[in-house]
Amino acid sequence: MSALAAFTVLAHYLTTVTAAPVPFGFSDIVDGIGDLFDGDLIESLLSDDQDTVASKAVSSVISGTLSPDLLPDILYFAEFSGAAYCDPKNTPGQRVSCTEGVCPTVQANNVTTIAEFDDTQETDTTGIVARDDTTKTIVITFRGSQSLRNWLANVQLLFKDVPEYCNGCQVHTGFHEAFLEGFPTVLAAFTSLKAENPDYRTVVTGHSLGGAIATITATELRRLGNEVQLFTYGSPRVGNAAMAAFITSAGNNSRITHIDDPVPRLPPVFLEYEHVSPEFHITRGDSNIQPQDINILEGGVNLGGNTGGSAISVDILAHLHYLLPVVISDCGGLGDLDIFGKVKN
Numbered sequence: 001m002s003a004l005a006a007f008t009v010l011a012h013y014l015t016t017v018t019a020a021p022v023p024f025g026f027s028d029i030v031d032g033i034g035d036l037f038d039g040d041l042i043e044s045l046l047s048d049d050q051d052t053v054a055s056k057a058v059s060s061v062i063s064g065t066l067s068p069d070l071l072p073d074i075l076y077f078a079e080f081s082g083a084a085y086c087d088p089k090n091t092p093g094q095r096v097s098c099t100e101g102v103c104p105t106v107q108a109n110n111v112t113t114i115a116e117f118d119d120t121q122e123t124d125t126t127g128i129v130a131r132d133d134t135t136k137t138i139v140i141t142f143r144g145s146q147s148l149r150n151w152l153a154n155v156q157l158l159f160k161d162v163p164e165y166c167n168g169c170q171v172h173t174g175f176h177e178a179f180l181e182g183f184p185t186v187l188a189a190f191t192s193l194k195a196e197n198p199d200y201r202t203v204v205t206g207h208s209l210g211g212a213i214a215t216i217t218a219t220e221l222r223r224l225g226n227e228v229q230l231f232t233y234g235s236p237r238v239g240n241a242a243m244a245a246f247i248t249s250a251g252n253n254s255r256i257t258h259i260d261d262p263v264p265r266l267p268p269v270f271l272e273y274e275h276v277s278p279e280f281h282i283t284r285g286d287s288n289i290q291p292q293d294i295n296i297l298e299g300g301v302n303l304g305g306n307t308g309g310s311a312i313s314v315d316i317l318a319h320l321h322y323l324l325p326v327v328i329s330d331c332g333g334l335g336d337l338d339i340f341g342k343v344k345n
């Protein structure tokens, strides 16, 4: 069976056979095809998705380039997304610290770790809640998955209904599980921080799987009445069109993608996944990113950015490089790239 055929069978299984919540014996199935999750599979998958992507595209129009005001934030929260990989160095009560080049500004700002969550039981959800007195910000940041085990949560492609957000809103079951595992710790730390620092803004951020968990966490914090800004880097799609539109309508979302990073092209549009917008698409490989290097795209499926790029190249390096002079997951080695099988640094 080809990789794509195996994937199609899996997808069919998930979308038709399991009406009930995702079976946890599911990991057995995944173990069996785990070795198929390599670059070839991703390539077949992306090329298989091209027709659906084209038919669902709302636009290929670039709405504009970045306002220079937003660039410092996009850079700063990339550092925080990288810092999430530096756990378990970031123990509560201590300053956030990273290996060289990952979070220099965060370190200079003496940011304090308030809570950390690490290797939660099912999904390995990992991250920190931090208090930044220099910029008066409460930051919640999630790591991408460090192991294939964690990425397997991403293969829980079955949608879960989340009517608490909107009628018809559906979210990726695996990402939602991962969100649920981290959320009690996040909420407790956030609630007391916000009570002590009511004038601080709240930012939720993360890279890769961490970006997906950040997106759901921000959505839940907003539902609970909080104003939250979201910055994600190389996030996969998290839900269906209704969910994506609902999150988009809240505003204050910055979904950052990089050239042909394959991760934001997953899960595929043919399984009904769409993206939160706007997308800020970085069109260069360098770390010295300027406003003119970033295009802004609107809509759930827009061919003007990452989604419309080459489906043939699985550009792993584009997934690892987000604005920083080093690999964003540098503290955690190769981060979540086990999924591609043939990863080189």
Ligand SMILES: *[C@@H]1O[C@H](CO)[C@@H](O)[C@H](O)[C@H]1NC(C)=O
Pocket (backbone or CB within 6 Å): 108, 109, 110, 134
């Ligand atoms: C961070 O802490 C160091 C050492 O305590 C201090 O010298 C520096 O001024 C602090 N920086 C900020 C931005 O608070």
Ligand SMILES: *[C@@H]1O[C@H](CO)[C@@H](O)[C@H](O)[C@H]1NC(C)=O
Pocket (backbone or CB within 6 Å): 201, 202, 227, 228, 229, 250, 251, 252
């Ligand atoms: C976005 O967040 C900032 C900071 O919390 C806030 O000032 C602004 O009003 C928010 N914008 C929207 C559209 O909610």
